Amino acid sequence: MLSQKVLLWSLIFLVCHFAISCKANQQSEYLYRFIRSKMFQQNPSHVESYSSTIVDEHVSKVHVNVEQHLRSRKSDKVKSLPGQPKGVNFDQYAGYITVDAKARRKLFYYFVESPSNSSTKPLVLWLNGGPGCSSFGYGAMQELGPFRVNSDGTTLSFIKDAWNVVANVIFLESPVGVGFSYSKKPLNQTNIGDKNTARDSYIFLLNWLERFPQYKIRDFFITGESYAGHYVPQLAHLILSNNKKRKNHKMINLKGIAVGNGWIDDNFCTKGMYDYFWMHALNSDQTHKGIEKHCDFRKFNVTNECVGYENIADDELGNIDVYNIYAPVCNSSATKYGASYSVSNVDPCAEDYTTTYLNLPEVQKALHVKRTKWSPCSDLSWTDSPASILPTINGLISSGISIWMYSGDIDGRVPIISTKYSINSLKLHVRTAWRPWYTGKEVGGYVIGYKGLTLITVRGAGHMVPTDQPYRALTVISSFLLGQLPPQLKS
Amino acid sequence: MLSQKVLLWSLIFLVCHFAISCKANQQSEYLYRFIRSKMFQQNPSHVESYSSTIVDEHVSKVHVNVEQHLRSRKSDKVKSLPGQPKGVNFDQYAGYITVDAKARRKLFYYFVESPSNSSTKPLVLWLNGGPGCSSFGYGAMQELGPFRVNSDGTTLSFIKDAWNVVANVIFLESPVGVGFSYSKKPLNQTNIGDKNTARDSYIFLLNWLERFPQYKIRDFFITGESYAGHYVPQLAHLILSNNKKRKNHKMINLKGIAVGNGWIDDNFCTKGMYDYFWMHALNSDQTHKGIEKHCDFRKFNVTNECVGYENIADDELGNIDVYNIYAPVCNSSATKYGASYSVSNVDPCAEDYTTTYLNLPEVQKALHVKRTKWSPCSDLSWTDSPASILPTINGLISSGISIWMYSGDIDGRVPIISTKYSINSLKLHVRTAWRPWYTGKEVGGYVIGYKGLTLITVRGAGHMVPTDQPYRALTVISSFLLGQLPPQLKS
Numbered sequence: 001m002l003s004q005k006v007l008l009w010s011l012i013f014l015v016c017h018f019a020i021s022c023k024a025n026q027q028s029e030y031l032y033r034f035i036r037s038k039m040f041q042q043n044p045s046h047v048e049s050y051s052s053t054i055v056d057e058h059v060s061k062v063h064v065n066v067e068q069h070l071r072s073r074k075s076d077k078v079k080s081l082p083g084q085p086k087g088v089n090f091d092q093y094a095g096y097i098t099v100d101a102k103a104r105r106k107l108f109y110y111f112v113e114s115p116s117n118s119s120t121k122p123l124v125l126w127l128n129g130g131p132g133c134s135s136f137g138y139g140a141m142q143e144l145g146p147f148r149v150n151s152d153g154t155t156l157s158f159i160k161d162a163w164n165v166v167a168n169v170i171f172l173e174s175p176v177g178v179g180f181s182y183s184k185k186p187l188n189q190t191n192i193g194d195k196n197t198a199r200d201s202y203i204f205l206l207n208w209l210e211r212f213p214q215y216k217i218r219d220f221f222i223t224g225e226s227y228a229g230h231y232v233p234q235l236a237h238l239i240l241s242n243n244k245k246r247k248n249h250k251m252i253n254l255k256g257i258a259v260g261n262g263w264i265d266d267n268f269c270t271k272g273m274y275d276y277f278w279m280h281a282l283n284s285d286q287t288h289k290g291i292e293k294h295c296d297f298r299k300f301n302v303t304n305e306c307v308g309y310e311n312i313a314d315d316e317l318g319n320i321d322v323y324n325i326y327a328p329v330c331n332s333s334a335t336k337y338g339a340s341y342s343v344s345n346v347d348p349c350a351e352d353y354t355t356t357y358l359n360l361p362e363v364q365k366a367l368h369v370k371r372t373k374w375s376p377c378s379d380l381s382w383t384d385s386p387a388s389i390l391p392t393i394n395g396l397i398s399s400g401i402s403i404w405m406y407s408g409d410i411d412g413r414v415p416i417i418s419t420k421y422s423i424n425s426l427k428l429h430v431r432t433a434w435r436p437w438y439t440g441k442e443v444g445g446y447v448i449g450y451k452g453l454t455l456i457t458v459r460g461a462g463h464m465v466p467t468d469q470p471y472r473a474l475t476v477i478s479s480f481l482l483g484q485l486p487p488q489l490k491s
Numbered sequence: 492m493l494s495q496k497v498l499l500w501s502l503i504f505l506v507c508h509f510a511i512s513c514k515a516n517q518q519s520e521y522l523y524r525f526i527r528s529k530m531f532q533q534n535p536s537h538v539e540s541y542s543s544t545i546v547d548e549h550v551s552k553v554h555v556n557v558e559q560h561l562r563s564r565k566s567d568k569v570k571s572l573p574g575q576p577k578g579v580n581f582d583q584y585a586g587y588i589t590v591d592a593k594a595r596r597k598l599f600y601y602f603v604e605s606p607s608n609s610s611t612k613p614l615v616l617w618l619n620g621g622p623g624c625s626s627f628g629y630g631a632m633q634e635l636g637p638f639r640v641n642s643d644g645t646t647l648s649f650i651k652d653a654w655n656v657v658a659n660v661i662f663l664e665s666p667v668g669v670g671f672s673y674s675k676k677p678l679n680q681t682n683i684g685d686k687n688t689a690r691d692s693y694i695f696l697l698n699w700l701e702r703f704p705q706y707k708i709r710d711f712f713i714t715g716e717s718y719a720g721h722y723v724p725q726l727a728h729l730i731l732s733n734n735k736k737r738k739n740h741k742m743i744n745l746k747g748i749a750v751g752n753g754w755i756d757d758n759f760c761t762k763g764m765y766d767y768f769w770m771h772a773l774n775s776d777q778t779h780k781g782i783e784k785h786c787d788f789r790k791f792n793v794t795n796e797c798v799g800y801e802n803i804a805d806d807e808l809g810n811i812d813v814y815n816i817y818a819p820v821c822n823s824s825a826t827k828y829g830a831s832y833s834v835s836n837v838d839p840c841a842e843d844y845t846t847t848y849l850n851l852p853e854v855q856k857a858l859h860v861k862r863t864k865w866s867p868c869s870d871l872s873w874t875d876s877p878a879s880i881l882p883t884i885n886g887l888i889s890s891g892i893s894i895w896m897y898s899g900d901i902d903g904r905v906p907i908i909s910t911k912y913s914i915n916s917l918k919l920h921v922r923t924a925w926r927p928w929y930t931g932k933e934v935g936g937y938v939i940g941y942k943g944l945t946l947i948t949v950r951g952a953g954h955m956v957p958t959d960q961p962y963r964a965l966t967v968i969s970s971f972l973l974g975q976l977p978p979q980l981k982s
Contacts, residue, residue, distance in 0.1 A: 279770035279771070279908075280770070280771075280900065281898075281900050281907045281908070281911075281937060281948050282937065283925070284924065284925030284937075284939060285911065285915065286921070286924075286925070287925070316925055316926065316927070316937070317927065317934075318926070318927025318929070318934040318937075318980065319927070319929075319932060319933075319934055319980060320927070320934045320950075325950075326817070326901070326950065326951040328933060329932060329933065407772075409771065409772050410817070416772045417770075417772070420772075420776065424776065430777070433775065433777075434774070434775030434777070434778070434807055435807065435809070436807070436808065436809025436810070436811070438809070438810075441810060441820060442810075442819060442820065443808075443809040443810055443811045446772060446773065446775075446807070446809075448775060457772050459811075459816075459817065460817040489809065489810060
């Protein structure tokens, strides 16, 4: 039983924490809040795989005829995004796919094709985490999409190293309630959690492929970061089990998954987070010893002593962006101390510009969405979240698809050591020894190849890897799509 | 006894290592080469304090009369450095102080006064390490001095956060053989090591204060980095013991020392270095385990297995600047991949520009040095280097002077964890708990106050802290000189 005192303590902590928090973007804080709330749940979720029995009926409900989809595709075409720079040489689409006709659950997507040879390039789905955060507002507009919102909040700039250089990329707002995705049925009456997110995403994909049938047999990859460490393997599992059931009619040509700084195991990720704080001299020796002594994350065992030390650990960090421990924080006289102290030249206030832009009526019109107040993240009451995704990942390894875990090495929230603890627990055989990988003569990070899984670090990147290190991230994803390890040093 | 095989292995390693090495600047590599060479010494040096018995006679030999010194000061005045920007509003001096008249050992110094209120500001001595590297070429021209050499190698720019904002700073090239310092007696017949470096530096100071008598009673502080983790405490010890012997005639008004990323203990620093590599995901788990199993750094015990794992550890790092693990490397198409991937906007090729500049005949003339080929570092045959400076530091603690250890937290060569291991071994009482310190709303790093010693980290700085984080470094040194901990968050 959980003591009243602990619950109170935790609530006080959360309130205090958010009061001072312009320390990181919303996506980041949603994950942290979610993790903390899981710690205080009386009935922690169990490790389990994803049911695929319900899928068929759902799919049949929403399948529409070919002509209708072709019409939809035409209307989904984005002619131009307000304030976009001149010289856009690729096609953009945005719109809704209905995943439950009765409840009118509609998922919003933004799709950018590659400027050259898009018809032979692979199809990549990108998912942001949270849970509750927008893949469009983060993934597309702040990470790997072709545009960034300028500080005026109304115009866009090109990004050189966007992922549509090497792929056709779908950004899916998932589940309903996130970003532009919505439901007719009130959210508090909708069961939202890992299972339904996977199911709705799967139904989305089946229907999206009807709307864009030229991608039906294309090589398909699922990518994502943070809490998408749940979404990506779960969706992959669902696709593969359904593919199996329909042997003669391979629905989705899934080739691999890539997860960035993924939350894949509550125990290893939480332990790794506190270890990282200490290893990077953000926490004192005394506090780290206290956590080691009093916290048992295997049980997510909440004791007063553990919570006390966790709170001290958090206080000791001070006002840093834990998701990129060397970045400046937004609104901290960034012009004076900011940019030049950052690992990269990333603007820590980009989320503000994006929020302004996506709430412009003309932008929402151009994206074919119903007029709404767009937020980077949404509060969702989450029903199911397994303590570990490692059994699911183990299942995927045996399926033979390509599995990459990449990690920006200056993210303190879902740090590289957490990913290493998780992978090490699988006791996989090392196939390619740890080595640096390169972009030109610069070390982009490190790579180690296991039987069935590849671990890659991205040097000098935080939680949002493509934001912090666009060129290195593009190098990683290009190698992933080609099915080869990232480059060695050329002599 | 050391096996032939190990020696051979080590030589091969060193050669290979230097062949690929444009990976960091010379100062950095000199330290590493020195540490490696110590590992293979048959008679490791013992821990000991510094003899002060020889000083009196030396001092008397070089003392010259007041008029002579005043003439020298006048001739040491630097009218203008070639290519210096307009608006220089402080005095600069450069010249030699003879520390041994017979052997004609002359130490070069560069002295910059503060633009405002220099007559009340403290006097600070800065020492670079190596051993064998130039405090002028690094400290003054690349770290905390008021100028930086532009990429043309002929002109200078101002640095906003130079330390002469808060102090009058002497940069001393020490020992003889380093930078512009020289000896008539050939270096290979000169006993060069820690003891003589401390003694010559002390004699330098006594004489320098005769040349600049207005600084005689001024508050005096010794600062330095890297192998100056030896120099600084040793020189402080020598000053204090000689002050004690001359109770009625306090020679030097030493108030405190500040050591940055200092090599202060062979065991803790070496162990910390490999731990840091692993903790920052630069080395594999396998290699780290091998080092933990086979290397006993307390004994500097060289076994084939240990050397083997150390070499693997080094290979695994790849071509990174270990002294700032997130910085770009020089000559790696820096214009393409460089600057934007750096923690700060530091040019990794600054050492090249400085070397070009300091070898210009007009620059050497302006600095009043005899025409010479200037190098950032010099090969010196080192005679004595105690395995630990911790006993010396312990002695200084009991003397009551202020002792600060600061550490740029992204230096992998003398990392923060090494400094923490060293300090922890002293088992000092914690007086002020670990907390973040701030520049405005940005966390500049962390601080913990012990009885008699203060440890400070500088966030996002490598080995050369003032180079990577000039504003944060200036905040640290300002607090140090004021005798107060760096600022907390202002609400």
